Amino acid sequence: MTAPNNGYTLRCISCNAVNDERKTSTYCTECGSVLTVDYHESRKEIQYPLNTLLPDPLKHDATTLRRLSRLSELYGADLYAKLELENPTGCFKDRGSFVEVQKALELGADAICLASTGNMAASVAAYACYFKIPCFVFVPEKTPETKLAQSTIYDATIIKIKGDFKMCEILCREFAKSGNYYLAGDYVFRQEGQKSFSYELFEQGPVDYDYIFVPVGAGTNLAAIYKGFKELKDAGQITRIPSFVAVQPEQSSPVVEGIFKKEKIIKDHVNTMADAVAVGDPFDFYKVMEAIKDTNGLAFTATENEILESVKEMTVEEGIYTEPACAIPLATFKNNAATFRGKKCLFVLTGTGLKSSHIVTKYSLSSPVLSPKLERIQQYIESGFPEMQRKSWGQSREMIMGNVNMDDEHSRLYEEYVSGISKKGKTLKEEEIKALKSLVYNEDTKLEKPVEVLDYKLTMRMHGLVSAAVKLRLPNGEEIISLDQGVGPLDAVLTAIKAETDEFIPLVVKSHEVEILSPDTDSLVVATLVLEKEDFTFTSKGVSPDTIEAVIQAFVKGLAIANKALVV
Ligand SMILES: *Cc1c(COP(=O)(O)O)cnc(C)c1O
Ligand SMILES: [Zn+2]
DSSP: OOOOOEEEEEEEEETEEOTTTTTOOSOHHHHSSEEEEESSOOSSSSSHHHHHHHHHHOOOSSSOEOOOHHHHHHTTSSEEEEEEGGGTSSSSHHHHHHHHHHHHTTTTOEEEEEEEHHHHHHHHHHHHHHHHHHEEEEEETTHHHHHHHHHHHHHHHEEEESSOOOHHHHHHHHHHTTEEEEEEEHHHHHHHHHTHHHHHHHHTTOOOOOOEEOOSSHHHHHHHHHHHHHHHTTTOOSSSOOOOEEEETTOOHHHHHHHHHHOOOSSHHHHHSSSSOOOOSTTHHHHHHHHHHTTTTEEEOOOOOHHHHHHHHHHHOOOOBBBBGGGGHHHHHHHHHHHTTTOOOOOOOOOOOGGGGGHHHTTSSOOOOOOOOOHHHHHHTTTTTHHHHTTTSSSOOTSSOOOOOOOHHHHHHHHHHHHHHHHTTOOOOOOHHHHHHHHHTOOTTTTSSSSSSEEEEEOOOOOSEEEEEEEEEEEEEOOOEEEESSSSSSHHHHHHHHHTTTTTTTOEEEEEEEEEEEEEEEEOOEEEEEEEEEEEEEEEEEESSSSSHHHHHHHHHHHHHHHHHOOO
């Protein structure tokens, strides 16, 4: 590790004012714009804005630089990837967090706080935890659980806010002022860490790339990589800086739009499966615009479908499983294949797919549970389901089940469902048929329902509780009517059923979700309950044009599953 340099100035990129790092490392105190670190002399070695630099305790090796041989062959270009997903928390942000946390310690902060869509929280939490400084992370309520889990295990205090990233940012800034806290984030010192990407790349071989593709959210990473290259050039290490390609999801593209309009654009709402780059107000827009302009760069967007396709392609062709944001380079490259033919391109693969397994679950068919018999397994392999599962990628699960062959028991079960639904006077649409088949296919036909719901009746008023009367057949064959109340119809019905069943199968409803399959008012509804019996948590589904009936089905099925698990 080289000696850090103390000779630097925090300069505003708009008004050039010199700022004091003890007063701000976020916005210029003169004009509110963003800052950059100017070193007083150029050096061959990387310089950090720290008095003393400890070696990175969590990382010892460079991330892999790999040629993408198959994709190069396929698309007639010379393609490379730098696997930033190999960083300690599975994301490039560790490069910046390493420096930010040391800066916080140097400035004598009592704690670190930051707002994040998930990855930065995990990353800062990891370094804060190692260096034993408390860490507060502000995250939007929709942050994927796998990302939050990392912050949890690293002992951060998690502040989950009802609202989006922007709301978290505003609150966290206020919070930072309420104590001796270091406000971390996409600010000036983070870039000084993230620029190590360029130095590392330089050591890995010639950096004669024509283009470097970077997935962009706040723009901090692209700006940092560009700064690293500029420093290398100023020090005489390289003569040319590659052209930068800023890429974003079409559904969250303020930076790309801004580059074309030559002014900063702020979006109130952004919505993309590439949550790591879902940033409506890109902090480092001006630095990105400068990098694109100075390097004769480009900017592109990709649709959600193109992103999904490229996630799969990178995994299947090159064995690299990334999170959706990192698929945008490949997707945009393919969309503009003519521009890049024969060119040497580098894709910056910023984060690992293991943190986004919910995307895979959502956009592929889930596997059915099979009874433990060889013939059932054989039947399953021949049913066409596994083939379809492989081909189903990118389509919403449950929507491509039309051609699956079911065994006799499942066919019978399917007929039962269809006849129950027809009795209500409903004709199934194609999409509904597929969804129903998928649900039946995933069902255990040997389930014995311990109770049967024969009928129910609800009394609802505008004000006050809902009353439910549910007619049940109990395991001993006895038919009874259970009366109870709840805050809503589902609550009332389930409470009435549970009043009779809790005694022999105590089940807790942890959560429920209702999915409506078509825009029609008579649409088939799929109800999914997450249920818990002692330590055993599982899901159960029901389907009907009637929401309440779908929930009842799911619950009764849940009783059967819990009962069976108990017996086994
Ligand atoms: C944060 C993040 C980005 C975007 O980086 P910015 O510096 O915000 O532009 C891209 N990919 C992943 C996986 C990230 O976590
Ligand atoms: Zn300024």
